[in-house]
Amino acid sequence: MTETASPKRLNRGRRSQAGWLNRLLPWAIPGAFILIWFVISETEMVPHYLLPHPKDILATAATYIFGKAGNGAYAGRFLEDLMASSFRVMLGFSLAVVVGIPLGVLSGRLALVSRMLNTTINALRAVPGISWLPLAMVWFGIGLKTTVFLVALAAFFPIFLNAEAGARQVSPILLQAGAMMGVRRLRGTFAILLPAAMPSIITGLRLGMGISWAYLVLGELTGVPNGLGAVIMDARMLGRIDIIVVGIILIALIGRFCDLGLNQLLRLSFKSARRLQ
Amino acid sequence: MKPPLHIATPWPRSPEAPAVLSIERLSKRFETNGAGSVSVLRDISFTARRGEMICILGRSGCGKSTLLNILAGFIAPSSGTVRLNGQPVSRPGPDRCVVFQDDALFPWLTVRENIAFGLKKRPMDRARKKSEVERFLSLVGLTDFGDYFPHEISGGMKQRVSIARVLILQPEVLLMDEPFAALDAQTREEMQNLLLTLWEKFKHTILFVTHDVGEAVLMADRILLFEKDPGGIREDIKIDLPRPREKDERRFFACYRKTMSIINRL
Ligand SMILES: Nc1ncnc2c1ncn2[C@@H]1O[C@H](COP(=O)(O)OP(=O)(O)OP(=O)(O)O)[C@@H](O)[C@H]1O
Ligand SMILES: [Mg+2]
Numbered sequence: 001m002t003e004t005a006s007p008k009r010l011n012r013g014r015r016s017q018a019g020w021l022n023r024l025l026p027w028a029i030p031g032a033f034i035l036i037w038f039v040i041s042e043t044e045m046v047p048h049y050l051l052p053h054p055k056d057i058l059a060t061a062a063t064y065i066f067g068k069a070g071n072g073a074y075a076g077r078f079l080e081d082l083m084a085s086s087f088r089v090m091l092g093f094s095l096a097v098v099v100g101i102p103l104g105v106l107s108g109r110l111a112l113v114s115r116m117l118n119t120t121i122n123a124l125r126a127v128p129g130i131s132w133l134p135l136a137m138v139w140f141g142i143g144l145k146t147t148v149f150l151v152a153l154a155a156f157f158p159i160f161l162n163a164e165a166g167a168r169q170v171s172p173i174l175l176q177a178g179a180m181m182g183v184r185r186l187r188g189t190f191a192i193l194l195p196a197a198m199p200s201i202i203t204g205l206r207l208g209m210g211i212s213w214a215y216l217v218l219g220e221l222t223g224v225p226n227g228l229g230a231v232i233m234d235a236r237m238l239g240r241i242d243i244i245v246v247g248i249i250l251i252a253l254i255g256r257f258c259d260l261g262l263n264q265l266l267r268l269s270f271k272s273a274r275r276l277q
Numbered sequence: 278m279k280p281p282l283h284i285a286t287p288w289p290r291s292p293e294a295p296a297v298l299s300i301e302r303l304s305k306r307f308e309t310n311g312a313g314s315v316s317v318l319r320d321i322s323f324t325a326r327r328g329e330m331i332c333i334l335g336r337s338g339c340g341k342s343t344l345l346n347i348l349a350g351f352i353a354p355s356s357g358t359v360r361l362n363g364q365p366v367s368r369p370g371p372d373r374c375v376v377f378q379d380d381a382l383f384p385w386l387t388v389r390e391n392i393a394f395g396l397k398k399r400p401m402d403r404a405r406k407k408s409e410v411e412r413f414l415s416l417v418g419l420t421d422f423g424d425y426f427p428h429e430i431s432g433g434m435k436q437r438v439s440i441a442r443v444l445i446l447q448p449e450v451l452l453m454d455e456p457f458a459a460l461d462a463q464t465r466e467e468m469q470n471l472l473l474t475l476w477e478k479f480k481h482t483i484l485f486v487t488h489d490v491g492e493a494v495l496m497a498d499r500i501l502l503f504e505k506d507p508g509g510i511r512e513d514i515k516i517d518l519p520r521p522r523e524k525d526e527r528r529f530f531a532c533y534r535k536t537m538s539i540i541n542r543l
Contacts, residue, residue, distance in 0.1 A: 171381075176349070176377075176381070177382075179350075179351070179369035180371065180373065181374070181394060181395035181442070181443070181446060182395060191397075195385050196383070196384075196385075272385035275426065
């Protein structure tokens with residue numbers, strides 16, 4: 001099946017004329033932000049020990065990311081921290097996906113499952129993630145397990161709830177259409193139900209990914225030796241506010257990057273993800 | 278009464294054609310929340326012969342969609358049986374295909390992929406499947422639109438796709454629930470002609486639900502007139518107009534008037 005001149009493609013060509021605006025627009029707010037920050041720092045409206053100068057932040061970031069290990073407290077630690085944090089996030093997030101999507105889809109389609117799960121899940125959802133922290137520390141100690149537990153727990157809810165809503169909203173007429181064309185239940189789940197619920201599932205995954213990073217930092221604040229959250233906490237105790245700011249900016253960038261990566265991965269893997277957005 | 282006229286009919290369905298679909302004493306009650314149940318269909322029996330075009334005409338709420346859903350196997354009757362070539366049917370299958378009123382195409386598939394959907398698991402080699410898809414694309418006049426997505430085409434075109442994706446499965450019976458009701462008058466006429474052309478080519482048995490008396494008289498060999506409370510067949514009207522039928526002919530108009538008068542008598 002060749003895909004020739006579909007209108008999709010034509011639109012894409014037209015869009016590139018306004019491309020420069022589209023490419024610039026996402027950076028307008030960060031750019032303005034940095035500009036204001038710069039002005040505040042230059043005029044010393046806020047003292048530097050509360051808000052470091054962007055130049056200093058840039059220098060600190062360069063040392064943290066590219067510096068040789070040993071040349072100062074944080075020099076060259078970035079890669080190790082990044083690996084440690086990413087590993088924890090991926091592990092926790094994957095756990096949330098593996099449990100959240102099947103349970104969500106089942107609960108969206110089967111009244112029995114939804115009845116069984118709803119009370120429990122909505123009660124648990126009302127508990128702020130941070131209140132699990134002390135319990136997790138008692139259960140799992142400080143380190144990988146606690147962080148992964150917190151990330152998985154936090155990411156589970158948006159993933160589950162959106163998969164459930166998506167599966168529930170799939171029009172019965174689509175499933176009937178499948179049934180009359182000879183599609184039985186199991187194949188219908190993969191050929192019709194999941195593709196039709198895909199936009200919701202993707203929303204859940206993206207929300208879950210975002211919240212994963214939030215809870216990663218929470219888990220790492222408890223005193224693990226490495227990771228971006230650990231660096232931030234460490235810097236607070238040493239009064240290195242520049243490192244805190246660098247940590248925040250890096251997490252923001254990584255979070256955005258993960259979101260884009262996740263979206264891209266889904267679009268590569270699923271026809272419906274490519275086409276229903 | 279007009280035997281010579283039958284010569285003009287390209288596809289005369291002889292009264293002796295074998296029964297394809299037989300509906301025996303079908304009833305349907307829906308349990309309502311709380312208070313008891315509501316009887317929608319009561320004791321319906323009729324037989325559709327091979328190649329027959331039956332229009333089901335009736336007021337809103339008299340159970341036409343319910344009947345079609347039972348025939349399709351989407352819902353179970355409260356009592357009675359549906360037989361296809363003598364075999365009782367109870368669940369949906371590609372031998373009884375439905376063309377829905379609302380758009381029921383898969384929005385993440387192109388027109389071509391939608392038409393190919395039902396063939397996927399059929400034991401048929403790739404090249405053959407591909408040529409079948411192209412054949413049905415062209416039969417419904419959508420050759421140039423194979424790569425479009427459902428949201429990129431008009432309502433009439435969507436119904437063409439809906440028809441093509443079931444015809445390709447070679448169903449015994451085609452069940453159509455007000456398939457053209459949402460279209461404008463001109464498009465509806467085009468679609469009626471298309472359906473008649475395809476019907477003459479493939480000779481399916483068709484059950485066609487409609488609100489539109491003119492549409493019923495144009496299409497039907499037989500009109501089953503439904504009544505409400507509870508739903509049942511009030512009249513079984515034979516339409517023996519020759520085909521092709523023209524809406525501006527006197528014979529057509531006479532037949533239309535006759536049908537109208539039967540309806541108004543109810
Ligand atoms: N699942 C259901 N539960 C309860 N009542 C139902 C259900 N489905 C249909 N009904 C009732 O059955 C009656 C017939 O419905 P149906 O949709 O078959 O009518 P219809 O003849 O197709 O009407 P229309 O011409 O408006 O499409 C209606 O009064 C409706 O309220
Ligand atoms: Mg109806």
